[in-house]
Amino acid sequence: MLLDPPTYLASLQSNIRQRPIPWDGAVRAGTLTEDQLARIRAVDKVKRDVRIQTVEADLDGYRTLFVGESGKTKSVLESAAKRQDVVQYLLVLLSDLLNSIPALAKAILRTDDPYRHFLPLLARSSNTEDPVPLLTSTVLVSLMAGSRDESPTTVDQAMPVIFSYLSSLTRNADAGLQDIGVQEYSSLLYGRAPRRRFWKQRSETVTPLIDILRAAAGVGNSDASASLWSGTTGAARSGFEGSLGGGVGLQLLYRVLLVMWQLSFEAANIGDDLNDEYDIVLLYTQLLRLSPKEKTTRLLVATLFNLLVHNQNTLLPTAVLARLPALLQNLQTRQFADPDLREDLDKLRELLDEYTKTKTxxxxxxxxxxxxxxxxxxxxxxxxxxxxxxxxxxxxxxxxxxxxxxxxxxxxxxxxxxxxxxxxxxxxxxxxxxxxxxxxxxxxxxxxxxxxxxxxxxxxxxxxxxxxxxxxxxxxxxxx
The missing domain is CATH 1.25.40.150 (V-type ATPase, subunit H, C-terminal domain)
Known part of the structure; x- marks a missing residue:
């Protein structure tokens, strides 16, 4: 599912693209070579079709440009390490190339150690005002997601580092940085191995997302379970008025729900733990009561179905206690335009009806x-x-x-x-x-x-x- 890039990131990248770089002076200073500059100029500030054609005709050359050749040729990022303006420009350029030319990502990953120049840049600074780690994370996400790579090098070596970095963004008080972290998570959950790695690091990855969802549901982390259970006996609110609970914006809520929906495809293996540790069924039932938009309702319903259908013995009783069947009955009276939402609602209702009609x-x-x-x-x-x-x-x-x-x-x-x-x-x-x-x-x-x-x-x-x-x-x- 394609989403517009976060506003803060798009603005930062646009500003960097417009900066004038004294390339010839950089060559004279030994910051980069003539060959490196020639390849940069061939794809910089040209039409998209020309850029794609140029890179695809010289994949090995552009792979070597950005990651070097072990023991032979330096990466341009390594050569230009002392020129932060050049490094920032190159990171934006590489991100643009990866997004439009998937073959480049696969070529780079054929290198013996494709991440050796990027991971140090990611960990270079904890200062959120330093753009280099943020731009590096964007490159890494494009590299992994563009190739849909699930090799041990990517999943076991590079992903733990990128997930830890993105976690620092999702825990930041700045909503713009949270938005970037959550959307980049979503791009990385493209397969079973990345999703399992994401869950393995759940204290870093999942917990901050649950905190955001709890804030949206209007419950604090210290008494989340009690507040959620008490909500099952109170009058259900019809929806948010103005802004979401806890100051959570609708776009951020949607993106967090999207990540959790992607994770729910591992429900057969993690569903019970997800509920034991985060009261996920109860939390999602409360969010469903409050869901302000059809698109958030769709993700909530789809995630609940994934969880319940794969963990019927353990999670269906909790769903009944949370009064999910009654809530679904109320939702049935609403005229949803989304056919997928209507279908998922029907499947979820059927699942719960089948369970409740046989239970004493x-x-x-x-x-x-x-x-x-x-x-x-x-x-x-x-x-x-x-x-x-x-x-x-x-x-x-x-x-x-x-x-x-x-x-x-x-x-x-x-x-x-x-x-x-x-x-x-x-x-x-x-x-x-x-x-x-x-x-x-x-x-x-x-x-x-x-x-x-x-x-x-x-x-x-x-x-x-x-x-x-x-x-x-x-x-x-x-x-x-």
Whole structure:
């Protein structure tokens, strides 16, 4: 999918192209050779067709011009290293050539060490006002994406460096630099190997993008999970008014969603981890509620489908808890013009309908426990549910559900104390319905934890813990 280049980058490149370079003086000073200058002039400030014809007729010559010949000929970037104006000009020229002549990228990559002159320039400075690293990143992206190279040299040696650099742009407070970083990510996710490398570096690559999406959804990083879960019980907003939440611009949001959609093609391998680490299903459901444009809605729906269809056992329960089926029902009333969006919506609805029509309230409760987060969903206060399912919950998969409930209770939940109140409610129900299994709960430390929570500052937690403890005190006999 082709996107217009980021405004800041396009402006920088345009300014550099217009700068006069004293080429003859550079030759006299030994900055470059006559042969190098002749090749530069043959493609500089000429029509696109002439440029393409010239380079394609002399691919080896232009490959050698920019990356040299090991042990024989210096690269022009190496020769001109002390002339920053010349280096900047050459980087812009090379980027232009790579974008219009894919064969040049493939020729350069046939060199023994094609990245040796570029990677040092990328790491030359951490100053965002220095244009050389930024222009170098553009060259590297054009080189890799233009050739769609997935060799170990590209994926294992050069990509980690370029991903780290682009991460510094996406974490920058300047929206223009963020925009460049995100769009260059998108250009690089052209195949399975680059996407896996991108995921492997997710603390650098994915996490800043999730931060942007959370800001757009109106939730902070410190309490993101709690805010998102509370949003599933509140009234859904119809859309953004004015600007996006957190000051995220629509274009940046779209480009981040595009990158995450590309990454979602690896959902079969990374979907569970993506959800465990970033609450991606919950976050995307919230963004879908707020999506201001059809093009953002399309990417959200397509990504959710990729995630859910490849991880049905683990992620469909979370989608139901996040109330995605009800949201899709509301979206069905909107008249979308995009046929691909309509098709993806239909497929996603069918997937969820097929799942929900075969699931019981017990399955819903299991899905909530497995999600690692509790909310006041209907089963918790339903006396009939507990009468019918308490023993089943205790025995399910040899007590796995209760162990997970214990894991949930061990956390402090500083930003969402309701989770602890709900957990105490559930423990109390289990004790009252199946008192002879109190020993099983005590061995997991649940009685001790309930007693600790009686000292919580939150009134609801104190009340539910007191009620739960009452279940134990009600029985004077020991059935351990």
């Amino acid at each position: 309230t017990f399955d819903e409760y299991v899905g909530e426990i497995n999600s690692g987060h509790l909310r006041w969903s209907p089963p918790h206060r339903n006396t009939v549910f507990w009468a019918e399912n308490a023993r089943r919950i205790l025995e399910h998969e040899n007590g796995e559900l209760v162990r997970k409930l214990a894991d949930i209770m061990r956390k402090p939940w500083d930003n969402d104390k309701a989770v602890l109140a709900i957990a105490c409610n559930d423990i109390g129900c289990l004790v009252r319905e199946v008192p002879e299994k109190r020993g099983q709960l005590e061995r997991l430390g649940l009685k001790t934890r309930v007693m600790e929570l009686m000292g919580e500052a939150d009134e609801n937690v104190r009340w539910e813990s007191l009620r739960a403890l009452g279940g134990w005190l009600q029985y004077s006999f020991d059935t351990k």
